[in-house]
Amino acid sequence: xxxxxxxxxxxxxxxxxxATEQAGTARKKKNRAxxxxxxxxxxxxxxxxxxxxxxxxxxxxxxxxxxxxKSQAExxxxxxxxxxxxxxxxxxxxxxxxxxxxxxxxxxLDAIEGTVRPSTLYRYRVNVEKHLIPTIGRYKLxxxxxxxxxxxxxxxxxxxxxxxxxxxxxxxxxxxxKYAFTTIRKALAMAVEWGVVxxxxxxxxxxxxxxxxxxxxxxxxxxxxxxxxxxASGSRFAPLWIVAAHSGAREGELxxxxxxxVSFEAGTISIRRTLAAVKDREPVYHEPKTARxxxxxxxxxxxxxxxxxxxxxxxxxRAALCVGYAxxxxxxxxxxxxxxxxxxxxxxxxxxxxxAELPHTFRVHDLRHVAATAMLRAGIHPKVASERLGHASxxxxxxxxxxxxxxxxxxxxxxxxxxxxxxx
Numbered sequence: 001x002x003x004x005x006x007x008x009x010x011x012x013x014x015x016x017x018x019a020t021e022q023a024g025t026a027r028k029k030k031n032r033a034x035x036x037x038x039x040x041x042x043x044x045x046x047x048x049x050x051x052x053x054x055x056x057x058x059x060x061x062x063x064x065x066x067x068x069x070k071s072q073a074e075x076x077x078x079x080x081x082x083x084x085x086x087x088x089x090x091x092x093x094x095x096x097x098x099x100x101x102x103x104x105x106x107x108x109l110d111a112i113e114g115t116v117r118p119s120t121l122y123r124y125r126v127n128v129e130k131h132l133i134p135t136i137g138r139y140k141l142x143x144x145x146x147x148x149x150x151x152x153x154x155x156x157x158x159x160x161x162x163x164x165x166x167x168x169x170x171x172x173x174x175x176x177x178k179y180a181f182t183t184i185r186k187a188l189a190m191a192v193e194w195g196v197v198x199x200x201x202x203x204x205x206x207x208x209x210x211x212x213x214x215x216x217x218x219x220x221x222x223x224x225x226x227x228x229x230x231x232a233s234g235s236r237f238a239p240l241w242i243v244a245a246h247s248g249a250r251e252g253e254l255x256x257x258x259x260x261x262v263s264f265e266a267g268t269i270s271i272r273r274t275l276a277a278v279k280d281r282e283p284v285y286h287e288p289k290t291a292r293x294x295x296x297x298x299x300x301x302x303x304x305x306x307x308x309x310x311x312x313x314x315x316x317x318r319a320a321l322c323v324g325y326a327x328x329x330x331x332x333x334x335x336x337x338x339x340x341x342x343x344x345x346x347x348x349x350x351x352x353x354x355x356a357e358l359p360h361t362f363r364v365h366d367l368r369h370v371a372a373t374a375m376l377r378a379g380i381h382p383k384v385a386s387e388r389l390g391h392a393s394x395x396x397x398x399x400x401x402x403x404x405x406x407x408x409x410x411x412x413x414x415x416x417x418x419x420x421x422x423x424x
Contacts, residue, residue: 037079039072048072050079054086090198101144102137104196108187117286118276119252127183131156136184141197149184149205153177157208178208214403217369218362229356236313237348239306240332241367243269246303248371248389250274251364253293255340256285258329259311267304270296271390275339283328283339293390307331376401 037052050067057063065082069075085091105128113121135152136144159171185202192200218226223245230238244254249271256275263269271294276286288294299307310331317335318325326337334340342364349364368389375385386397 037083039076039079041072046070048075050075052079052083052086054082054091085198099141099196100137101139101141102133104141104191105132105137105187108190111190118284119286123179124183124186127180128187131180132184132187141191144188144197144201146201146205149181149202152184153181153205153208156180174208174210178210181205181208215369215373215400217366217373218358220370220374222356222358223367223370226352226356226358230352233352233355235348235352236335237345237352239310239313240345241349241352242306243299243303244364244367245370245374246300247297248368248375248385249297250289250293250368250390251342251345252276252286253288253390255330255332255342255345256283257331259331260329262307262331264304264308266298267301268296268298269307275342278339278341281326281338283330288390290390290392292387292392295387295390297388372397372401 037050039048039050041048047068047070050069051064053062053064055063067075067078067082069078082091109121109125109128112124116124131152135155136148139148156172156177157170160168161171162168181202185200185205188197188200188202191197223241227238227241230241240254243249244251247254247269249257249269252274253271256273257269257271261270261272271288273285274288274293275283277284314331314333318327318337321336324336326333328337328339330337330339332340334344346364349362350360353360353362372385372389375388376382382397382401383394386394389397391397
């Protein structure tokens with residue numbers, strides 16, 4: 001018997017039920033809960049595309065974030081990361097992070113100018129231009145990953161240079177590699193503060209290890225040889241080498257020293273400033289490195305005699321040039337009174353080493369180490385040595401020169417025994 005009008009055959013009823021269920025399922029997929037997102041494959045571009053609504057933009061329109069990848073798993077990971085950031089409140093503006101690392105770093109340098117020491121800013125700038133931009137500058141900030149930072153460090157460590165003896169050696173010292181890492185970590189920290197990126201990817205990378213190396217400055221005999229060779233050549237730098245080796249003052253502190261800081265009656269110099277740079281023949285001063293770096297140092301008779309020689313030489317230059325002399329009151333200026341740059345002093349020091357037939361690896365800064373080792377070997381208490389050197393704490397002095405202190409401790413047992421014998 002045929003079906004009555006308005007009724008459907010049993011087969012048609014099943015088909016209708018199935019169609020209804022499919023329609024209901026389709027509606028469920030279309031009406032997802034906010035923040036659930038969707039993931040689909042676009043055959044034309046052969047890309048997986050993920051989309052999720054994270055709220056509303058300032059203009060009232062839905063803020064929909066899109067992520068793409070050739071891999072479904074990777075696209076899902078990116079989408080889940082966006083959803084996680086939206087939930088935790090760390091999701092940045094949709095346009096944030098689109099700039100490359102190369103575009104962001106100069107803005108960071110401009111932003112921190114005036115908040116760090118000029119010498120620190122200079123080192124940051126060198127790292128940015130020489131190490132960071134060439135290796136990771138092409139990446140967008142939003143796409144920068146920890147493995148990119150690791151790769152940059154590996155590239156720096158692997159680079160080699162052939163020395164004068166034809167032997168390949170690392171181009172960059174471990175400390176240089178670590179400072180490049182410190183620079184990008186600080187830059188990305190500010191990017192997080194500005195809301196440019198949600199996290200600092202360098203913060204999860206382990207800092208490069210810098211092996212501790214013992215300090216081996218010139219011996220007193222080598223310093224004497226250096227000074228004699230300098231004086232024999234007629235160079236005006238001998239007094240600077242002498243005062244540096246006897247006072248332990250930093251190079252910038254001595255180049256910024258003025259005659260009003262010298263007391264010939266008391267035999268002292270007072271460290272109140274450091275020469276940070278020379279711009280247009282004018283000195284740029286900075287506060288001493290630490291609060292304890294502001295200090296008064298008692299000098300030896302030899303160092304004070306060198307300062308008297310220097311005073312006479314400066315007076316001669318001033319009288320010879322008259323109005324052509326640039327008066328800044330400096331103890332160690334050039335012949336014209338203009339402050340000397342550190343690069344010029346270092347160049348003259350290398351010349352002096354060559355004349356004295358001493359290792360070219362010695363630096364002007366090693367004269368500070370000469371003063372430190374001389375004090376410790378003379379039995380001066382590390383606390384006193386630390387104060388004369390202007391270290392922030394005696395712990396720094398002990399750490400830097402621990403190998404010397406261990407050597408001085410060789411006869412400690414005999415000294416203790418002698419104390420108890422005298423007490424009997």
